[in-house]
Amino acid sequence: MLEIRHLVKSFGPLIAVDDVSFTVPQGEVLGFLGPNGAGKSTTMKMITGFLAPTAGTAIICGYDIATQPIPAKRHIGYLPEGAPAYPDMTPDNFLGFIAHIRGFSGEEARRRISRVVEMIRIAEVMHQPIETLSKGYKRRVGVAQALLHDPDVLILDEPTDGLDPNQKYEMRSVIAAMRPNKAIIISTHLLEEVEAVCSRAIIIAHGRILADGTPAELAQRSRHHNAVRLAIVGGADANVRAELAALPGVAGVDTAGNGLIVFSRGGDPVVGAIADLARERGWTVSGLQVERGRLDDVFREITTPHPIAAAA
Amino acid sequence: MRNVLTIFRRELAAYFATPLAYVFIVIFLVMAGILTFFVGNFFERGQADLQPFFTFHPWLYIVLIPALAMRLWAEERRSGTIELFLTLPIRMTEAVAGKFLAAWCFAGIALILTFPFWLTVNFLGHPDNGVILASYIASWLMAGAFLAVGACVSAVTKNQVIAFVVTAALVFVFTVAGSPIVLGVFQGWAPEWLLHGVAQASFLVLFSAIPRGVIDLRDVVYFLSIIVAFLAANAILIDLEKAE
Known part of the structure; x- marks a missing residue:
């Protein structure tokens, strides 16, 4: 459903993403892990057509994001980093705008909006300006926007950042419930999140994929595995x-x-x-x-240039 | 086309979501009034026309239009919504056009709200309403050209103040291109045709010609080409500078 082919992005002399390739089939939730500045967000920006890659491309449901951006973007739901939304608008107006741009109007738009509002639980803030909302609600409005058109490919940059533990649990349940029909990528810093919702994890640092496997497989690389x-x-x-x-x-x-x-x-x-x-x-x-092993161990070992001596 | 309309509606609503719209309209009307009645000697002239009103439009626009244009893209950059906006299934041309048309329509609303001036002059005498209509259209076209310049500048910065100042400076140069201030820069080294071209490109020269007669098609074409050229540059600059 989603195929990433040799993506490269350089900003001047800095190579932010260095030959990243992977595919995400339907039914998979891919956790995208890496330290800050590893190239996670840049990769997501290229997949969603915001940034043009220096080399390589992404194929979304058969459409090349570089040459057929409009049909490719129709199949993507995207929550950008920081969940941006127009601060002066209310979630109601904002989702209405997104619905229109996504090609829905009238009854169909209302129906789709109420579906995501119920799913993401934002009904009580629908008529407040987005700038007055808490971080958790802003994040949820961003996720609601990404789900509105029921996309085949869902790309969520830190979907649970700023949510309290209950909200995190709910968001993970929402993601898990959608999993069978979609190809999903989420980026996160929270390793417990990967274990909770992801069927596969990719660890990336300095723009390169350093590990790729199920969370259990990755955990086996930990010195805690079978300890x-x-x-x-x-x-x-x-x-x-x-x-x-x-x-x-x-x-x-x-x-x-x-x-x-x-x-x-x-x-x-x-x-x-x-x-x-x-x-x-x-x-x-x-x-x-x-x-069983600890992902954070593996994460540290893989992503720090000089692994802590005890890890040997 | 549907997307242009959707973006247009959102952008126009965004003006009215903040006090900007009301502040702009009030200041525009008050300043137009002051300039017309006190500086333009509307009554003392004893003529039933709106020439004192239109004469000051270029100067009003230099100060006020950049305030309308500055938020178009700079705000999207600052709040990060540009990433959301440009990953929606829309064409760049639709995005640029929708935003510009909203700002242009808003300028049109402000202009229409000056109708009391028109009522006043019709009450006092028998003006040539054809000339007045032509002047309104010319004024609106000029506002469009200013807005296109402003949208283009707004596209390269996330700082609205910078967008405002740079736009104001640019449209000032455009406006006074025919005056000694600008021509002096070209005099002495530039060939005659360039000098002549720069003088002809002056918004002020073009605009001041209009209230005296009918709209020259060439002037309309000139303003429209300025709009198209700057909007094209706007689209290219957004494409190049997305990451910043």
Whole structure:
């Protein structure tokens, strides 16, 4: 549904996006991750036809954004960075304007507006100027605008920024509900969001794609993948730690809260060996938990030029 | 065409959403009145025409029209809505035309609201209403040319004050192109034809010719070509400078 082909964008000597290619099929929610200035927003601006790429292009539902911008844009719903909207307008007028530009009028426009207003829950602010709205409402008005024409491709630049935890949860439910019929890209700083809504994640830094996979696959690259949290009644002395560290497949042992965390070498499961050892030595185990891995770990390792020593 | 109309409606409503529209219209009417009655000696002349009224339009427009044009694109840049606006399925020409026509229509509304001057002169005597109508049309065309220049300048900055000042300076130069101030710059080195061309391009020369007679088709064409040329530049500049 959405195909990105070798996108490059340079601003003078600065290369903001460097040969980015990927495809997003229907039913996928792609999380676009990266530090600030990594090129996420620039990539989105090129996909939506706001910026002309230095090289490469994006194909939206078969239409090339460079050569057929109007039909391509008809298939895109876009929430730009910062959710801009005309500050003097009310959401009602603003959505009316968007509906007209999108080719809906009269009853059809009213019907579509009330559908998104209900979905995004902005009914109570429909007649206040947008400039007087809270950050969360502004963001939601921006999302409502992007959903109005029920687009096949949805591109949301930080859709939950500025929302409170309840609103974030709601927004994620909305995105999840739309997922089967659309190709969706969301950019975010929140790694928990990727785990909550994305079926795939791309990590980008310095304009390049550094990782691409399901959140679970990415998490496996974390040193926490298959690490085991262990709590022993009476605490763990140096002896216990040494015995754990000596187990085959164990990379290291660390203190974590009231207990220990045992890292596995290469991400292979070690929980069985630990459980056996505990039984053998008669330790009273009050907690045993296998970690799946942490995206933030992976994110840090991938996106910092000099990974923190402990990550090795 | 439908898109042009949608954009036109939004932009025109945007003028009235803020005090700008009302402030503009009041100031325009008050200043037109002061200039006509006190500076133009409307009554002392003892003639039933609106020449003292129209004479000052170019000068009024130098100050006031940039205020109408400055927000057209600079505000979109400042608030970031330009990104939203230009990723909608519209053509650049539709965007440029819709915005310009809204501003031009607003200028037309302000101009129509000067009808009490026309009533006054008809009450006092028997003016040539054909000449008055021609003058109104010429004044509106000139306002359009000023607005096109202003829209073009507004396209390259996100600062409305800069847009205002630069536009005012540019339209001033256009207005007085036939005067010694501007001609002096060209005198001595420029060929005769260029000097003549610059003098002919003066809005003031063109405009002051109109109230005395009928509209010369060439003048209409001139104003319309200024509008088209600056709007074309406007579209190109927006395309080039989107990122900023």
